[in-house]
Amino acid sequence: MNIQAFFKLSYGLYVISARSGxxxxxxxxxxLQQVTAEPPMLSxxxxxxxxxxKAILDSGHFCGTVLTExxxxxxxxxxxxxxxxxVDKFESFSTKEDENQIPYLTEHVAARYSCDVAGTLDLGTHILIIGxxxxxxxxxxxxxxxxxxxxxxxxxxxxxTAPSYKGNLKPKTEEKPEKTARWRCKICGYIYDGDPLPADYLCPICGQGADKFEKI
Ligand SMILES: Cc1cc2nc3c(=O)[nH]c(=O)nc-3n(C[C@H](O)[C@H](O)[C@H](O)COP(=O)(O)O)c2cc1C
Incomplete structure (x- = not known):
């Protein structure tokens, strides 16, 4: 099977949230995507x-938001x-609560959908949740x-953990070489400006160590 075919699929980016206990x-x-209009359902x-x-399945509710650029x-x-x-992921962002007391981001998002879990399908590594x-x-x-x-x-x-995982992204070949060497976190894409990268450096975004950085 040519897995490159999966790279032709397009998606948006979303934050889903839940409250349990x-x-x-x-x-x-x-x-996240709309699957029916009447009744309105997402998966x-x-x-x-x-x-x-786990929190979505335990509580029976979730909230989806559409991220903006x-x-x-x-x-x-x-x-x-x-x-x-x-970590409390919401603490440094502005939020509101929906009708199920689930927090959702109010900035950098275009729309919000509050959902009741209407069904699930076990897919092995992932669970497909219908809301x-x-x-x-x-x-x-x-x-x-x-x-x-x-x-x-x-x-x-x-x-x-994302179903669309494609391995670590390499810099595009058409990118111009930087004057000073920089390092890219292979896990989240964070760029460290400067060279050398300190041996004890930790990525400020995803917390990975210097061994997960590549020189660009
Ligand atoms: C671009 C991107 C897309 C992602 N897509 C999914 C996804 O569709 N499903 C999923 O379960 N995780 C996805 N993830 C991974 C989760 O956001 C990540 O594992 C997260 O740390 C889970 O947090 P939690 O353990 O607090 O629920 C994605 C992450 C990124 C950065």
Whole structure:
């Protein structure tokens, strides 16, 4: 099978969130999509290791938001590479709560969908969750973040937990060489300006060590 064929699929970028017990959960996904209009339903594929997935299944609710192009690597690094049990991902962002007391981002997002879990399908590594939309909100008219924009302009990476994981991105061949050497985190795409990269350096976005950086 030619896996390059999968790279032709296009996506957007989203944050899904949930609340279970007294705790807030959230993660970046590229797999949120509308599947029916009447009734309005969304689906999302979540990795079984994601604690947000567990919170969604435990609580029976989730909230999806559409990221805009203004979302930066700090936001995507927080929600896309960290664990909601280890850090409060929402604390440094402006948020509101939906009808199920689930927090959602109010900046760098274009729309919000609050959902009840209507069904699930076990896909091995991931669970496909179907959500019945109970409330929607338009939050901005900024252009929405596409997966292509995230990789090409923001130069972000994708962790193996994303169904669309393509391995580590290499710099594009048409990129001009930098005057000073720089280092790129192979996990999240964060760029360290300067050379050498300190041996004890930790990526400020995803927390990986210097061994996960490549010179560009
Ligand atoms: C660009 C991008 C796309 C992602 N897409 C998905 C996805 O569709 N499904 C998924 O389960 N995880 C996806 N992830 C990974 C999760 O966001 C990541 O594993 C997160 O740390 C999980 O957080 P949690 O354990 O707090 O739930 C994606 C991450 C990035 C950066």
């Amino acid at each position: 007294e705790k807030n959960y959230g993660c970046v996904v590229n797999t 999302v594929a979540v990795n079984k290791n994601s604690v947000t997935a 203004t979302a930066d690597l700090n936001l995507i690094g927080t929600f896309g590479f960290k664990n909601s049990e280890a 019945k939309v109970t409330e929607t909100e338009i939050l901005s008219d900024e252009p929405v973040m596409t997966y292509d924009y995230y990789h090409r302009v923001i130069k972000g990476g994708t962790p193996p």
